[in-house]
Amino acid sequence: MSNKIKLPHIYLLTLAILALFSSGCSSVYFQDRLGDLRDVLRFGFTYGSGALVNVRVTKLAQVGAGVFEVYKWGIQGRADGFWREYRGEFGVSLVYFTHIEKEFIRGNKTLEENIQQHQQYIQRQQQMGEIADSLRDMEPFYGDRTFGEVGFTVHILGLGLEFALDLPSLLDFFSGWILFDPQNDDLATLKQEKEQLQKEELAQNP
Numbered sequence: 001m002s003n004k005i006k007l008p009h010i011y012l013l014t015l016a017i018l019a020l021f022s023s024g025c026s027s028v029y030f031q032d033r034l035g036d037l038r039d040v041l042r043f044g045f046t047y048g049s050g051a052l053v054n055v056r057v058t059k060l061a062q063v064g065a066g067v068f069e070v071y072k073w074g075i076q077g078r079a080d081g082f083w084r085e086y087r088g089e090f091g092v093s094l095v096y097f098t099h100i101e102k103e104f105i106r107g108n109k110t111l112e113e114n115i116q117q118h119q120q121y122i123q124r125q126q127q128m129g130e131i132a133d134s135l136r137d138m139e140p141f142y143g144d145r146t147f148g149e150v151g152f153t154v155h156i157l158g159l160g161l162e163f164a165l166d167l168p169s170l171l172d173f174f175s176g177w178i179l180f181d182p183q184n185d186d187l188a189t190l191k192q193e194k195e196q197l198q199k200e201e202l203a204q205n206p
Contacts, residue, residue, distance in 0.1 A: 035078060035185070036176045039169035042151060044074025046160035052087065054153040056145065058167070065090035068155045071105075074162065076144065077169070079114050081107010098143045118144065 052066025067088040074080065084103040091097050101122075104115045151164020172183040 032181075033173070033176055036169065036173040038075070039077045039183075039185070040166055040173055042074070042076050042145075042149065042162065042164040042166065044072050044076075044162040046070040046072045046085075046155050046162070047158065048155075049158070050155060051157075052089065052153065052155045052160070054089065056152070056164070057150050059096070059145070059147050059149075060093055062096060063092050064096075064153070066155070068160070070155065070160065076111070076114070077166070079108065079111035081105070081111040083107065083111070083115060097138060100144060114144075 046068065048068060048070030050066065050068030050070070052064070052068045054062065054064030054066075056062035056064070069086045070084070071082070072085050073082045082105045084105060086101040087098070089096065089098040100118070102115045102118060104112050145164070146166050146168070148167040148169075149164045150167060151162070153162040153164075154160055168183065172181065172185070175182055
């Protein structure tokens with residue numbers, strides 16, 4: 001009896017698969033899975049002056065030091081392209097100081113927006129005074145690495161390599177296959193949030 005296939009379960013599974021692929025949601029579903037997968041990866045090559053090493057197993061367990069001024073091609077989640085970067089950093093665990101300046105050269109819209117937001121953040125901190133400007137270099141409140149990254153950055157003798165995986169994004173990727181979105185970044189989730197905001201605006205301004 002234990003080896004017999006339970007047909008009702010097979011029917012239900014088949015119907016669920018057909019419903020997914022017959023609906024317009026299937027393309028959005030796989031776009032979200034691809035986007036979630038991209039969120040996991042940080043990868044890049046550097047070329048320029050200076051020397052820097054960082055090894056991290058989340059920001060709780062990281063160590064590094066160095067300064068470089070480089071041209072960088074890379075992928076940072078959904079952002080990819082080519083940019084110029086100055087970076088100085090040193091420290092252990094959460095007692096970690098990082099100063100970063102970036103200049104966009106070419107790449108996708110997400111990279112351009114990320115660099116613009118980074119520059120705006122620096123300007124706001126500078127306008128708030130010397131204390132705020134000095135605190136912005138203190139991890140974990142600042143930087144372009146996520147708190148849950150596991151990876152390394154090495155730049156020596158004019159060339160460098162960076163590789164890292166973001167653990168929360170990896171969890172989000174696997175959860176997405178069962179329609180669970182911990183990071184609230186799926187297209188379906190964003191659409192629902194937009195619709196909810198529109199409803200609230202209409203309610204406030206009938």
